[in-house]
Structures are given as C-alpha cells and as structure tokens.
Amino acid sequence: MTKAMSSPGETQHEYREIRGFASFDDPATLSYVDSNGKPNFELIRQTDEFRTLRRRLTTFVFPMTALFLTSYLTFVLLSAYAKDFVSTKVVGVINLGILLGLSQFVTSIIITLGYARYAKRRLDPQRKLLAEKTGVEE
Amino acid sequence: MPTTGNPVLNLSVFAVFVLITLYIVYRASSRNVTASDYYAAGSSFTGAQNGVALSGDFLSAASFLGISGGIAAHGYDGFLYSVGWVVAWLVGLLLIAEGLRNTGRFTVGDVLAFRMKQRPVRAAAANATLVISFFYMIAQMAGAGGLIALLLNVHSKWGQALLIAVVGMVMVLYVLVGGMKGTTWVQIIKAVLLLLCVTLMTIFLLGKFGFSLSAIMQQATENNKLGEAVLDPGAKYGFSAMSKLDFVSLALSLVLGIASLPHVLMRFYTVPNASEARRSVVWATWTMVIFYLCTLVIGFGAMALVGTDTIAAAPGGENSAAPLLAFRIGGAVLLGVVSAVAFATILAVVAGLTLAASASFAHDVYANVIKRGNAEPRREIRVARLTAIVVGVLSILGGIAANGQNVAFLVSLALALAASANLSTILYTIFWRRFNTTGTLWSIYGGLGSCLVLIIFSPVMSGAKTSIFPDIDFAWFPLGNPGLVSIPFSFLCGFLATIFSKREPEMAGKAAEMEVRAISGIGAKA
Numbered sequence: 249m250t251k252a253m254s255s256p257g258e259t260q261h262e263y264r265e266i267r268g269f270a271s272f273d274d275p276a277t278l279s280y281v282d283s284n285g286k287p288n289f290e291l292i293r294q295t296d297e298f299r300t301l302r303r304r305l306t307t308f309v310f311p312m313t314a315l316f317l318t319s320y321l322t323f324v325l326l327s328a329y330a331k332d333f334v335s336t337k338v339v340g341v342i343n344l345g346i347l348l349g350l351s352q353f354v355t356s357i358i359i360t361l362g363y364a365r366y367a368k369r370r371l372d373p374q375r376k377l378l379a380e381k382t383g384v385e386e
Numbered sequence: 387m388p389t390t391g392n393p394v395l396n397l398s399v400f401a402v403f404v405l406i407t408l409y410i411v412y413r414a415s416s417r418n419v420t421a422s423d424y425y426a427a428g429s430s431f432t433g434a435q436n437g438v439a440l441s442g443d444f445l446s447a448a449s450f451l452g453i454s455g456g457i458a459a460h461g462y463d464g465f466l467y468s469v470g471w472v473v474a475w476l477v478g479l480l481l482i483a484e485g486l487r488n489t490g491r492f493t494v495g496d497v498l499a500f501r502m503k504q505r506p507v508r509a510a511a512a513n514a515t516l517v518i519s520f521f522y523m524i525a526q527m528a529g530a531g532g533l534i535a536l537l538l539n540v541h542s543k544w545g546q547a548l549l550i551a552v553v554g555m556v557m558v559l560y561v562l563v564g565g566m567k568g569t570t571w572v573q574i575i576k577a578v579l580l581l582l583c584v585t586l587m588t589i590f591l592l593g594k595f596g597f598s599l600s601a602i603m604q605q606a607t608e609n610n611k612l613g614e615a616v617l618d619p620g621a622k623y624g625f626s627a628m629s630k631l632d633f634v635s636l637a638l639s640l641v642l643g644i645a646s647l648p649h650v651l652m653r654f655y656t657v658p659n660a661s662e663a664r665r666s667v668v669w670a671t672w673t674m675v676i677f678y679l680c681t682l683v684i685g686f687g688a689m690a691l692v693g694t695d696t697i698a699a700a701p702g703g704e705n706s707a708a709p710l711l712a713f714r715i716g717g718a719v720l721l722g723v724v725s726a727v728a729f730a731t732i733l734a735v736v737a738g739l740t741l742a743a744s745a746s747f748a749h750d751v752y753a754n755v756i757k758r759g760n761a762e763p764r765r766e767i768r769v770a771r772l773t774a775i776v777v778g779v780l781s782i783l784g785g786i787a788a789n790g791q792n793v794a795f796l797v798s799l800a801l802a803l804a805a806s807a808n809l810s811t812i813l814y815t816i817f818w819r820r821f822n823t824t825g826t827l828w829s830i831y832g833g834l835g836s837c838l839v840l841i842i843f844s845p846v847m848s849g850a851k852t853s854i855f856p857d858i859d860f861a862w863f864p865l866g867n868p869g870l871v872s873i874p875f876s877f878l879c880g881f882l883a884t885i886f887s888k889r890e891p892e893m894a895g896k897a898a899e900m901e902v903r904a905i906s907g908i909g910a911k912a
Binding site: 265292293311327343349352353378382 | 600901
C-alpha cells in the first residue's frame with residue numbers, strides 16, 4: 249500500500265506508517281495502549297484526530313488572545329495618551345472613556361461565552377472522537 | 387459624628403461569621419486525610435462552586451475596598467484600574483485553565499516540572515510561588531491593619547498589631563482544619579455575601595438617582611474638588627511621560643499577572659476535569675463583571691453622597707469609601723455587615739495564599755526535591771501543615787511591619803512578579819515542544835530576578851517622598867511597576883536559553899505525553 253492511494257482513509261495509513269508494518273490484529277486493541285495499560289502518547293499525538301483538535305484549539309485561542317489584549321491595551325493607551333479624545337461627553341456626563349471601559353466588560357463576556365460555545369461544539373466532540381479511536385479514557 | 391458606627395456591633399457580626407464558617411469548615415473536612423483532600427479538596431467541587439470561589443480569591447480587600455475607594459477618590463483613574471481585573475480572566479480561560487488542570491495535580495511545580503528535570507525545576511517553581519505569595523500576603527495583612535483602625539476604632543499601633551495577630555491565627559486555623567475544601571467553602575460563602583452586599587447597595591443607589599448613572603456622576607462631581615475633571619483620565623496617574631508609562635506597565639502586569647498567581651492556579655485542581663475548570667472561569671468572569679459594575683456605581687455613589695474630602699479625612703482614608711457609604715445609606719447595621727464581609731475577605735484570601743505557599747513547599751520542595759519523590763503522603767501533609775503555621779507567623783510579622791504601607795502598590799508588585807515568573811514558563815511548557823529544562827529555569831529566574839532587581843532600584847524603595855526608604859537614594863529605574871520590562875524579559879530569557887541549549891531527547895516521551903494530555907485531556911486522570 250502506498251501513500252498516494254489512501255487519501256480518504258489516511259488515519260489508518262498513517263498508523264501503519266508509524267508501526268512500520270501492516271498488522272492484521274483488531275485495530276481497536278492495537279497499540280495506543282501498551283501492555284501496562286499506559287497510553288502511547290507519541291502515537292496518539294500523530295493521529296489525524298489529535299492534529300485536528302490541536303489545530304482547532306490554537307486557531308481559536310491565539311487570535312482571540314491577540315484580539316482582547318490589543319483591545320485592552322488600546323483602551324489603556326488611549327486613556328494615558330489621548331486624554332481629550334476619551335473625555336468627549338456622550339450621554340450626560342458619561343464620557344467616551346467610561347463607555348470604552350464598559351465595552352471591555354462586554355467583550356470579555358462575549359469572548360468567554362464564545363469560547364465556551366466553541367469548546368462545546370468543536371473541541372469536546374473531537375476529544376471524544378479521539379478517545380474512542382484510541383480507546384483511552386480521560 | 388460616629389463615622390464608623392458601633393465597633394461592638396461590627397465585631398459581633400464578624401465573630402458570628404467566623405464561628406459559622408469555622409463550623410462549616412469543620413463539617414466539610416472531617417475526612418481530610420489524603421494529600422488530594424488537603425491540597426485539592428479531592429477535586430470534588432463543581433465548576434460553578436469553584437468559579438464563585440475563584441472570584442472570591444479575587445474579591446480581596448484590595449479590590450473591594452481599594453477599587454471602590456479609588457473610584458470615590460480619583461473617578462476615572464480608579465475605574466481604569468478595575469477594567470484589568472475583568473479582562474485578565476480571559477488569559478486564564480483561553481490559555482491556562484484546561485492545560486493546567488490536565489497536566490498537574492496540586493501545584494504549579496507539577497506542571498512546570500512535568501517534562502523537565504524534576505529537582506531544579508521544582509525548586510525554581512517553589513521559590514517563585516513563595517516570593518509571589520509572600521508579597522501578596524503582606525499586602526493583605528497590611529490592609530487588615532488599616533481596616534481595623536477604621537472599623538473597630540482601634541488607633542494604637544499595639545492594638546492593631548494584636549488584631550492582625552488574631553486575624554492571622556484564625557486564618558491558619560481555617561487552613562489546618564479545613565485544607566483546600568474548608569478554604570474553598572469560606573471563599574464561596576464570602577463571595578456570595580459580598581456580591582449580595584454590593585448588588586443591593588448598587589440597586590439602592592441607582593433607585594435613589596432615578597436609575598441614571600449620569601445623575602450619580604453629576605452629583606459626584608459636585609463633591610470633588612476637581613469638579614468635572616474627575617471624570618476624565620489623569621486624576622491619579624498624572625500627566626508626566628513617566629507616570630503615564632508607569633500606568634501602562636501597571637495595566638500590563640494586571641492583565642497578565644492575575645491568572646498567573648499561584649493560589650489562583652491551584653484553584654483549577656479543585657474540580658474533577660478540564661471542562662469543569664473551563665466552566666469555573668466562565669462563572670468567575672460573570673461574577674467579576676457584575677462586581678466591578680457595582681463597584682463603579684458604589685465608588686461614584688460614595689463620592690456623591692459622602693464626598694471625597696470626608697472619605698480622605700476618615701481613618702483608613704480612601705479604603706473607607708465603601709464602609710462610609712454603607713453607613714450613610716443603611717446605618718450602623720449595614721456598616722456592620724459590610725465591615726464583617728470586608729474582614730472575612732481578608733481572612734479567606736490569606737487562607738488561600740497560605741495554602742498555596744505551604745503546598746508548594748511540602749509538595750515541591752519536601753516531597754520532590756528533598757525526598758526525591760519518595761515521601762510518604764502522611765508525612766508530606768504534616769510538613770504542609772507545619773509550613774502553614776510558619777507562613778502564618780511570617781505573614782503576621784510582615785503584616786505588622788507593613789501596617790500603613792500602600793496596599794494597592796504591594797498587590798501590583800505581586801502581580802508583576804507572578805506575570806514575570808509564571809506566565810511565560812507555563813505558556814512555553816504547554817504550547818512549545820522544543821522548550822527544555824534550561825529554558826524553564828531561565829524564564830522563571832530571569833523573570834523573578836529582573837522583577838525583584840527593578841523593584842529594589844525603583845522609586846518605590848528609595849529616592850522619593852513616598853518611598854520605603856525616603857532618606858537615601860539608590861534608584862535608577864524610573865518606573866514604580868517593573869512589569870513592562872520584566873515580563874517581556876522573561877519571555878526572551880526562556881526563548882534564548884532554549885534555543886542556545888541542547889535538546890532533551892530523553893524527555894521526548896514526556897513531552898508527547900504532556901502535549902496530548904494538555905490539549906485532549908487523555909490520560910489526565912491516570
């Protein structure tokens with residue numbers, strides 16, 4: 249079996265590559281857990297399921313972190329260096345700075361809920377998939 | 387005019403609180419036998435419970451009294467400070483909580499030493515934890531002194547010292563009797579009381595001003611000598627280039643330091659798994675948002691109804707804004723309640739710190755560095771309890787010595803230390819496979835060391851009227867908060883030390899295990 253043939257069933261193929269030979273054993277009882285019941289983490293790390301999980305996690309958390317840090321530091325820098333701008337009155341005596349500060353509260357809540365939702369829909373099912381494939385529970 | 391109400395009433399409300407919580411702590415922890423029970427409450431709390439306890443760790447005297455007071459005295463600048471306390475939870479949620487829960491058991495050292503050489507990294511992690519917790523603890527104990535002066539009308543230094551000692555002893559008792567479970571219950575009870583208290587005060591204030599924040603702020607400006615300028619930036623942090631830069635540095639330490647504090651990190655171990663850890667941060671974020679919205683109203687409410695000058699003249703100064711407002715709107719009883727809650731806050735936060743410090747010493751230093759991982763669990767817990775007593779005594783002495791120091795500034799230094807020593811190291815170890823032992827040691831000691839050196843040579847220590855040593859001048863670093871320099875420096879140290887040192891092929895298996903566990907949770911229970 250060559251690599252080019254197996255694009256739909258890539259996970260199976262990759263697993264064989266690591267093992268170095270094709271095996272006829274039942275795949276579920278194979279090698280993700282060693283004889284002492286300890287998970288083979290190196291092998292799990294190289295599965296497509298794990299890679300997908302890692303990619304989904306990092307493509308969410310790093311851009312989000314950059315986003316909220318930028319927004320927070322913009323608020324801080326405006327307050328420090330653009331005093332006249334943030335002192336602009338908007339509603340009664342409430343000025344733009346207070347509103348910008350309160351909007352940080354709102355974005356914090358939105359990002360928090362957004363991540364909780366993303367984790368529930370995109371991360372947790374993928375973790376379950378990985379656990380099923382490897383036969384290793386949490 | 388008795389601005390502080392009735393000391394006997396304040397004291398009795400407080401005593402009732404202590405008795406009730408001690409009873410609950412005793413009941414909750416009658417089976418406090420294993421190391422997991424003592425350090426991590428047997429990982430038996432739900433996400434919601436732990437989330438409330440997490441916010442409890444943060445609703446300290448510095449944030450309740452300090453921030454409402456800061457807003458009452460400095461308007462906009464006080465509010466500016468409070469924003470960082472909310473945003474900081476995102477760092478914990480997105481980057482730290484789940485990976486930490488999946489790879490560690492009791493301490494920060496568990497995670498940092500996971501795939502590194504055990505002894506040097508454990509020792510480094512414990513050193514960082516002890517230094518950070520000590521700074522934070524001194525801040526809380528010093529705050530207790532000021533609070534006592536205000537609430538119990540005790541003005542003699544000896545009387546305050548005696549009361550600090552009593553606070554310290556009750557706190558050690560919580561930790562010894564209750565372990566993590568007891569401490570967590572105290573946090574939960576306190577956080578709920580505090581939230582109820584501030585929410586009711588806020589609703590009352592809003593009702594009084596026709597549900598218009600603008601109307602409260604309008605009247606507030608009439609009771610502040612700056613007038614409407616108090617609603618604009620600059621009242622506290624000033625306009626010089628250096629004071630602005632100092633503020634940016636403080637803001638950075640705040641947002642990156644909060645989720646790196648050892649006693650906060652340790653909280654993530656009290657839940658059974660990573661998704662509960664995530665849920666607890668969601669809860670904490672909600673409670674913090676509600677709390678700081680209330681603080682905004684209470685701060686401006688205190689400025690409007692009590693007046694900035696009256697607050698500044700009261701014993702305890704700025705910190706007395708919330709209690710004085712409580713007295714103004716609810717009389718002696720509400721003041722008694724607010725005071726008791728404020729006291730309970732100090733007690734609970736210091737108990738959490740004591741637990742983190744003693745766990746770090748017993749689990750990282752005693753069990754893993756001295757006994758090389760072969761300590762008997764019972765002996766390890768005995769060491770942890772003894773350490774708790776030693777830490778308690780040290781913090782009582784430190785608190786008495788620091789009585790009267792500026793609390794908020796001590797807290798900001800602890801945050802700068804935490805962000806410098808812990809954040810870079812945790813992120814590298816979870817997300818960067820190449821990271822190795824040399825890199826770990828450099829980023830911990832580089833961050834901690836640079837932060838301490840910059841503090842020593844800053845205007846905080848010498849050379850200014852407000853310094854700890856005002857009469858001598860050896861300051862060459864211009865900023866009061868070193869975070870702007872020391873946090874990037876620790877990231878740089880960890881990066882360069884890793885790049886220029888050998889890979890650790892013998893650790894590859896552990897590195898793969900850590901990556902899989904941190905991201906997927908597989909094997910985390912094993």
